[in-house]
Amino acid sequence: MDLTERKLKILQAIIGDFITTAEPVGSRTLSKKYDLGxxxxxxxxxxxxxxxxxxxxxxxxxxxxxxxxxxxxxxxxEIMKKQELSKSQKEVISKxxxxxxxxxxxxIEHAAKILSHITNLTSFAITPRADEDLLKAIxxxxxxxxxxxxxxxxxxxxVSNMALKPRCQFTDxxxxxxxxxxxxxxxxxxxxxxxxxxxxxxxxxxxxxMSGLARNIMPNFVKTLEQMLNVNLYMDGLTNIFSLPExxxxxxxxxxMEVMNKREDLAxxxxxxxxxxxxxIGTENEDDQLNDCSLITATYHIDGRLVGKLGVIxxxxxxxxxxTSVIEYLTDNITNTFKIMGGKDDExxxxx
Amino acid sequence: MDLTERKLKILQAIIGDFITTAEPVGSRTLSKKYDLGxxxxxxxxxxxxxxxxxxxxxxxxxxxxxxxxxxxxxxxxEIMKKQELSKSQKEVISKxxxxxxxxxxxxIEHAAKILSHITNLTSFAITPRADEDLLKAIxxxxxxxxxxxxxxxxxxxxVSNMALKPRCQFTDxxxxxxxxxxxxxxxxxxxxxxxxxxxxxxxxxxxxxMSGLARNIMPNFVKTLEQMLNVNLYMDGLTNIFSLPExxxxxxxxxxMEVMNKREDLAxxxxxxxxxxxxxIGTENEDDQLNDCSLITATYHIDGRLVGKLGVIxxxxxxxxxxTSVIEYLTDNITNTFKIMGGKDDExxxxx
DNA sequence: AGTTAGCACTCAGGCGATGTGAGTGCTAAT
DNA sequence: ATTAGCACTCACATCGCCTGAGTGCTAACT
Numbered sequence: 001m002d003l004t005e006r007k008l009k010i011l012q013a014i015i016g017d018f019i020t021t022a023e024p025v026g027s028r029t030l031s032k033k034y035d036l037g038x039x040x041x042x043x044x045x046x047x048x049x050x051x052x053x054x055x056x057x058x059x060x061x062x063x064x065x066x067x068x069x070x071x072x073x074x075x076x077x078e079i080m081k082k083q084e085l086s087k088s089q090k091e092v093i094s095k096x097x098x099x100x101x102x103x104x105x106x107x108i109e110h111a112a113k114i115l116s117h118i119t120n121l122t123s124f125a126i127t128p129r130a131d132e133d134l135l136k137a138i139x140x141x142x143x144x145x146x147x148x149x150x151x152x153x154x155x156x157x158x159v160s161n162m163a164l165k166p167r168c169q170f171t172d173x174x175x176x177x178x179x180x181x182x183x184x185x186x187x188x189x190x191x192x193x194x195x196x197x198x199x200x201x202x203x204x205x206x207x208x209x210m211s212g213l214a215r216n217i218m219p220n221f222v223k224t225l226e227q228m229l230n231v232n233l234y235m236d237g238l239t240n241i242f243s244l245p246e247x248x249x250x251x252x253x254x255x256x257m258e259v260m261n262k263r264e265d266l267a268x269x270x271x272x273x274x275x276x277x278x279x280x281i282g283t284e285n286e287d288d289q290l291n292d293c294s295l296i297t298a299t300y301h302i303d304g305r306l307v308g309k310l311g312v313i314x315x316x317x318x319x320x321x322x323x324t325s326v327i328e329y330l331t332d333n334i335t336n337t338f339k340i341m342g343g344k345d346d347e348x349x350x351x352x
Numbered sequence: 353m354d355l356t357e358r359k360l361k362i363l364q365a366i367i368g369d370f371i372t373t374a375e376p377v378g379s380r381t382l383s384k385k386y387d388l389g390x391x392x393x394x395x396x397x398x399x400x401x402x403x404x405x406x407x408x409x410x411x412x413x414x415x416x417x418x419x420x421x422x423x424x425x426x427x428x429x430e431i432m433k434k435q436e437l438s439k440s441q442k443e444v445i446s447k448x449x450x451x452x453x454x455x456x457x458x459x460i461e462h463a464a465k466i467l468s469h470i471t472n473l474t475s476f477a478i479t480p481r482a483d484e485d486l487l488k489a490i491x492x493x494x495x496x497x498x499x500x501x502x503x504x505x506x507x508x509x510x511v512s513n514m515a516l517k518p519r520c521q522f523t524d525x526x527x528x529x530x531x532x533x534x535x536x537x538x539x540x541x542x543x544x545x546x547x548x549x550x551x552x553x554x555x556x557x558x559x560x561x562m563s564g565l566a567r568n569i570m571p572n573f574v575k576t577l578e579q580m581l582n583v584n585l586y587m588d589g590l591t592n593i594f595s596l597p598e599x600x601x602x603x604x605x606x607x608x609m610e611v612m613n614k615r616e617d618l619a620x621x622x623x624x625x626x627x628x629x630x631x632x633i634g635t636e637n638e639d640d641q642l643n644d645c646s647l648i649t650a651t652y653h654i655d656g657r658l659v660g661k662l663g664v665i666x667x668x669x670x671x672x673x674x675x676t677s678v679i680e681y682l683t684d685n686i687t688n689t690f691k692i693m694g695g696k697d698d699e700x701x702x703x704x
Numbered sequence: 705a706g707t708t709a710g711c712a713c714t715c716a717g718g719c720g721a722t723g724t725g726a727g728t729g730c731t732a733a734t
Numbered sequence: 735a736t737t738a739g740c741a742c743t744c745a746c747a748t749c750g751c752c753t754g755a756g757t758g759c760t761a762a763c764t
Contacts, residue, residue, distance in 0.1 A: 026756050039708050044757070062715045062756045137495050143488060143505055151503065151513070153495055163509045238613055242606040250602055254594040257609070261590055378727050391737050396728070414727045414744045 001053055008079065009036065010046050011055055015067045015075050019317050022245045024064035069282040072294070072316055076279050080321045085329055093118070093326070097333055104128075104156075104302065104338065109234040111310055111330055116237025119323050121314035122260065126267055127232045128306035130158060131192045138182040140175040140217070148175060150217065152224055154191070156303060160228040166216040174213055182221070191225055231308075233267040235260060246292070246315045259289045260313075270309050273297050277324055282316045292316060296323055300331040302338045310334070353405055360431065361388060362398050363407055367419045367427050371669050374597045376416030421634040424646070424668055428631050432673045437681055445470070445678070449685055456480075456508075456654065456690065461586040463662060463682055468589025471675050473666035474612065478619055479584045480658035482510060483544045490534040492527040492569070500527060502569065504576055506543070508655060512580040518568040526565055534573070543577055551577075583660075585619040587612065598644070598667045611641045612665075622661050627651050629676055634668045644668060648675055652683040654690045662686070 013034045017025045027040040027047060036043065047065050050056045055074065056065040067075075085093075093114060100110045108125045116123035134155035141149045143163070148170065151161040186194050199222050238260060247253045260266065269287065277298045283291050290313075297311030310331055312323060365386045369377045379392040379399060388395065399417050402408045407423040419427070437445075445466060452462045460477045468475035486507035493501045495515070500522065503513040538546050551574050590612060599605045612618065621639065629650045635643050642665075649663030662683055664675060 024756085028756075041708050041710095041758095042706085045707090048758080058757090060715060060756095061758095062713085062754095064756060137493075139493055141489075141491055141493075141503070147509075149503070149505060149511060151493070151501070153501060153515070157515045159501060159513050159515060161503070161511050161513065163505070163511060239606055239609045242602060242609070248602060250594060250600060250605065253602065253605065254591055257591045257594070376727085380727080393729095393737050393739090394735085397736090400729080410728090412727095412744060413729095414725090414742085416727065 001049055003053070006036075006038075007046055007050055010043060011050055011067070011071060012075070012079055014047075014056065014065055015071060015079075018067055019319055022317060024059055024066050026064035029064070067317075069284070069316065072281045072320070073284075076281070076320050080324075083321050083325055085325050089326075090329060093329060094333060097330070098337075101337060105232060107334065107337070108232075108308065108310070109236075111334060112234045112236045115310065115312060115326065115330060116240060118326055119312050119314070119319075120237070120240050120243070121312045121318065121323075122235065122237045122240055123310075123312045124233060124235045124266070124270065125310045126234075126270055126308055128302050128308040129231050129271065130154060130156070130228050130306060132190050132305045133158060133228070135186045135189055135191065135194060138179055138186060138221075140179045140182075142170075142172050142175055148217075150220060150224055152221075152228060154228065156306060158228060160224050162220055162224045162227070164217065164220050166213060168212045168216055169209065170213050174210060178210070178214060178217065191228055195222065195225055231267060231271065233263050233270075241314070244315060246317070252292075255289050256293075259287070270297060270311065273309065275299050275307070277328060279320065279324070294318055294320075296320070296327055298324075298327045298331040300334040300338075302335075304339065308334075353401055355405070358388075358390075359398050359402055362395060363402055363419070363423060364427070364431055366399075366408065366417055367423060367431075370419055371671055374669060376411055376418050378416035381416070419669075421636070421668065424633045424672070425636075428633070428672050432676075435673050435677050437677050441678075442681060445681060446685060449682070450689075453689060457584060459686065459689070460584075460660060460662070463686060464586045464588045467662065467664060467678065467682060468592060470678055471664050471666070471671075472589070472592050472595070473664045473670065473675075474587065474589045474592055475662075475664045476585060476587045476618070476622065477662045478586075478622055478660055480654050480660040481583050481623065482506060482508070482580050482658060484542050484657045485510060485580070487538045487541055487543065487546060490531055490538060490573075492531045492534075494522075494524050494527055500569075502572060502576055504573075504580065506580065508658060510580060512576050514572055514576045514579070516569065516572050518565060520564045520568055522565050526562060530562070530566060530569070543580055547574065547577055583619060583623065585615050585622075593666070596667060598669070604644075607641050608645075611639070622647075622649060622663065625649050625661065627659070629680060631672065631676070646670055646672075648672070648679055650676075650679045650683040652686040652690075654687075656691065660686075 010030070013030055013036065014025050017030070017033065027043040030036070030043055031038065031040045047056060051058065051065065055068055055071040057068050059066060096114050097107070097111060101107050105127055108127050112123045112125040115125075135152065136155050137153040139149075139151040139153075141151065143149055146165050148164045148166060149161055150164055151159065153159050189197075199218050238257070241247045241253065241256055247256065277296070279294065279296050281294045285291065285293065285295065292315060293313055294316045295311060295313050296318075297309050300308050300310060302308065310327060312318075312327070362382070365382055365388065366377050369382065369385065379395040382388070382395055383390065383392045399408060402423075403410065403417065407420055407426065408417040409420050411418060448466050449459070449463060453459050457479055460479050464475045464477040467477075487504065488507050489505040491501075491503040491505075493503065495501055498517050500516045500518060501513055502516055503511065505511050541549075551570050590609070593599045593605065593608055599608065629648065631646065631648050633646045637643065637645065637647065644667060645665055646668045647663060647665050648670075649661050652660050652662060654660065662679060664670075664679065
């Protein structure tokens with residue numbers, strides 16, 4: 001069967017209506033509300049065709065039609081026009097975002113907040129994984145007779161440290177030499193590269209004592225590097241879903257909360273998503289628990305090198321067009337901000 | 353009216369029954385289930401008295417009785433025997449707790465997890481506020497021509513740092529001197545004391561350049577110290593409440609989630625609580641949204657100096673006795689662990 | 705041939721009547 | 735002082751009924 005112009009128009013109307021009302025939409029309502037220039041009966045015939053094509057479903061005989069996942073997919077891929085945000089909308093978003101730029105993490109957290117407020121859905125954002133961040137300096141600082149602090153600084157300004165108690169004697173001199181040597185070895189490399197090189201094996205010094213210290217410290221160097229790869233996941237608007245009719249069912253709400261509480265899983269899932277804007281609808285999500293949700297995510301970039309993600313989750317019935325525009329606008333803003341800002345004063349990144 | 357032995361027994365039975373079933377308990381059920389040696393009619397008379405005394409309420413005429421807040425208060429204060437945990441229970445808890453001791457934060461997070469699993473309620477834990485932690489070392493490290501890292505180390509092993517870009521020229525030598533001077537000034541003082549002393553004013557050097565650098569750095573020193581006071585709040589078992597009949601009502605569940613999502617408020621609220629085990633029941637919580645919840649919290653100590661909190665939140669109908677014992681056992685264990693551990697190898701505390 | 709009016713049919717959801725059972729409170733007998 | 739007995743209450747479940755929004759089909763219209 002052919003998807004005529006008219007069928008498309010009807011489908012679009014149905015999707016639009018269902019997205020706002022969450023009620024199955026019938027032929028009469030449709031012909032009244034939208035000026036399609038055809039009678040309910042004709043609409044019914046067309047609807048019947050659309051159903052045959054798998055684009056509409058029927059909760060029960062005497063109910064109106066509901067768009068299928070396939071319909072949403074079609075809508076997202078073909079029909080949905082990329083709607084520019086209005087100037088005032090843009091202004092509000094920018095203003096909100098820029099009102100609170102201190103540190104990357106705070107900015108990302110804030111972006112998630114803005115997003116959930118605008119969309120009335122649950123939003124999430126993950127900070128960039130530092131894989132490609134360049135190492136800048138490595139320091140070993142004596143604190144007392146038995147304690148040393150290992151500190152790693154990356155190009156982006158990220159700092160990670162660990163307090164160590166080496167099991168062997170050490171002098172300030174030894175620490176200085178080892179710091180220098182490590183910095184010399186790893187400066188300019190990405191964290192990934194550093195981790196791939198066989199760090200623990202690497203340091204075999206001629207000087208007996210030195211080699212002992214190095215052996216003691218290297219495993220912790222690896223640990224600290226790995227720590228730098230940790231990402232933070234921020235969420236906001238978790239309770240927004242309680243306003244949605246699809247979550248009136250307590251068990252649905254529960255499932256949703258359970259998914260959102262498995263933060264590590266969620267972070268991993270989101271990290272894996274493609275670059276750019278990505279939309280998954282219902283069963284397109286591999287996770288069974290998300291089978292009646294849709295996700296929209298987009299990527300932002302820090303210094304053109306580090307990549308983070310931002311997005312929303314909600315029922316399959318969502319304003320794909322609008323939301324996509326908002327997310328894109330937000331990520332673009334973040335990317336731009338952290339391109340220009342590069343050397344902003346007062347930038348910080350550190351222990352909670 | 354007098355609270356006779358028998359009345360107390362009946363009250364206890366009602367509380368016990370209601371806590372497990374969540375259903376109003378009637379006289380017949382009571383006389384059948386519990387061997388009180390008196391007939392339902394007598395129980396009814398006693399119940400009527402208890403109601404007059406404000407210890408029981410009546411959802412409606414033809415329903416059984418429900419314990420009032422006052423009854424729970426009485427129960428908690430007077431009736432509830434401090435029930436020792438069984439040996440096997442203790443073992444399970446200890447084993448679980450010790451299975452995962454790496455770093456203070458992880459341990460506390462894990463303790464919250466254990467607590468929610470055992471109680472089937474929502475648990476929370478906050479890491480100690482570092483007010484009384486002693487400063488140990490302050491370092492300023494040159495990273496590149498314009499970047500300096502300020503690092504503060506405390507006695508407990510906690511490290512906090514910030515990347516700065518001073519607006520003035522500096523040399524390695526200057527940084528070293530300033531570090532030494534700051535360490536000399538603040539070492540051994542608590543963070544609180546340090547913050548109270550007028551840090552910004554303090555550094556007035558004779559050397560012009562030095563004084564400029566100091567003026568540049570001191571505000572950030574304050575910021576970093578303040579950052580060290582931040583506590584982390586961990587929660588677990590948020591979705592447990594969905595299994596409780598009192599949260600079948602979606603709006604109740606929503607309110608609960610909203611409260612738990614205001615993390616800063618929650619952390620503040622919990623931090624303020626008294627030392628030791630503290631139980632607040634229903635309207636004893638100032639927060640309106642918690643008026644049908646009870647909270648049990650207890651404190652743990654790190655090095656006898658730092659104080660953190662651990663607790664659960666649930667409906668007023670909860671197993672106060674059991675839960676209190678579990679929480680106490682957990683906090684005691686944590687306190688002991690971090691007394692002995694003091695100088696454990698591999699201890700760490702750092703950026704994310 | 706496509707469109708539309710008309711009509712019979714379907715079915716979820718709301719509403720009222722009814723019945724049931726767990727509970728109470730009171731009174732009189734033990 | 736305790737208990738048996740009894741009338742009374744009331745939430746809750748169940749049933750049948752009605753309503754209204756919706757469909758699908760057919761026959762008439764353009």
